[in-house]
Amino acid sequence: MNVLILGSGGREHAFAWKIAQSKKLENLYIAPGNAGTAHCGTNVNISATDFDAVKNLVWEKGIDLVLVGPEDPLVKGIHDYFLADDVLKDIPVIGPKKDGAQLEGSKDFSKQFMIKHGVPTARYASFDKTNLEEGYKFLESLKPPFVLKADGLAAGKGVLILNDINEAKAELKAMISDAKFGAASAKVVIEEFLHGIELSVFVLTDGKSYKLLPSAKDYKRIGEGDTGLNTGGMGAVSPVPFADEAFLKKVEEKIVKPTIAGLNKEGIDYRGFIFIGLMNDNGEPSVIEYNCRMGDPETEVVIPRIKSDLLELLEAVGKQELDKTSFELDSRIATTVMMVAGGYPEEYEKGHEVSGLDQVKESIAFHAGTKQEGNKVLTNGGRLIAVTSFGYTIQEAVNKSFSSAEKITYTNKYYRRDIGKDLMKN
């Protein structure tokens, strides 16, 4: 098969690395890709949201399957674009259509969906410029901290958690009246604060049946001890020790099954990954958010743990034959440590040379924001390299990631040295 992966992050390198191992693969293309994906297939310098350019590429290269990494092309309707085109309509796209992508594209839609289909989640209400005053009253009815979420996509920045009621009211106004997050915050979801420990589970579905993929925990803050600004994710661990069999059974029964059934009831033919962000409150799961794609850096620990042929699974998703496939997991623990540019997630420099990658022997260095220039690898983003390792304990895996990260060098290198530490006492 000829396969096209859309995207350019660590997630896409992990997908490319895995698909490159498939017996079924003939040619792999990644658009636009990064310096790492170039070793798994051919990078093509087009944007994942330039649908006409994607169409030309698919046609020219005889692509048999398209895997969409990020949410943006999905929310913008790349799957619908394929279905509406005579040339493309029979080529499977892994990733939901616009309707299913609303699970991530609109917080209001996803909250309504959860309530309607009995998926446990925090109590909420939505507000816009027509009922801003009611928004203030709703805030007064809640206990702090107050959780405000821009309805639309805001590049992971649209959630505010505030302790002070007056600040919460001011931010609500800034979001709705002053377009703090642009059009994304014209509508705002206010919800109850959930207590507990966060984790994520991932589901691959063909719309009829599903496979539950491994759980993972992400480390979102820039600083050690979960301090400082939010980032795209500074590291991940899979599986999550506190998500034992009993807890995951609850997640499957109370969350995954009603979600799949809900999509069916709504007439949403969803073929792709569902990323379910969860809070575990004393053994009871509730949903914080859905994403219509895999997580990054969670993919860098989840995908390497899948022993089965990923391309075979994706092909089955396209054919709605996922129930006929088998699915095997590596029982070892995987950890990833994200190496970032100094300054990230605020201002940072690009274009520094990355060296030492060839010294990495006991980990996999998944590239994120890098680019190849001649025979050099240059930094080209905030998150640069996700260093993934396996072990029989978190300690063993993460120590390998740390010693590999020591060997990789670039100007203003930074990574968190406490990934997985909070989970080791369990």
Ligand code: AMP
């Ligand atoms: P989201 O973009 O919806 O994942 O929200 C970003 C982060 O805000 C989550 O990963 C949580 O850490 C936090 N968060 C969101 N909603 C809630 C909530 N209702 N209660 C507590 N924390 C939340």
Ligand code: GLY
């Ligand atoms: N790591 C969080 C995300 O991919 O949204």
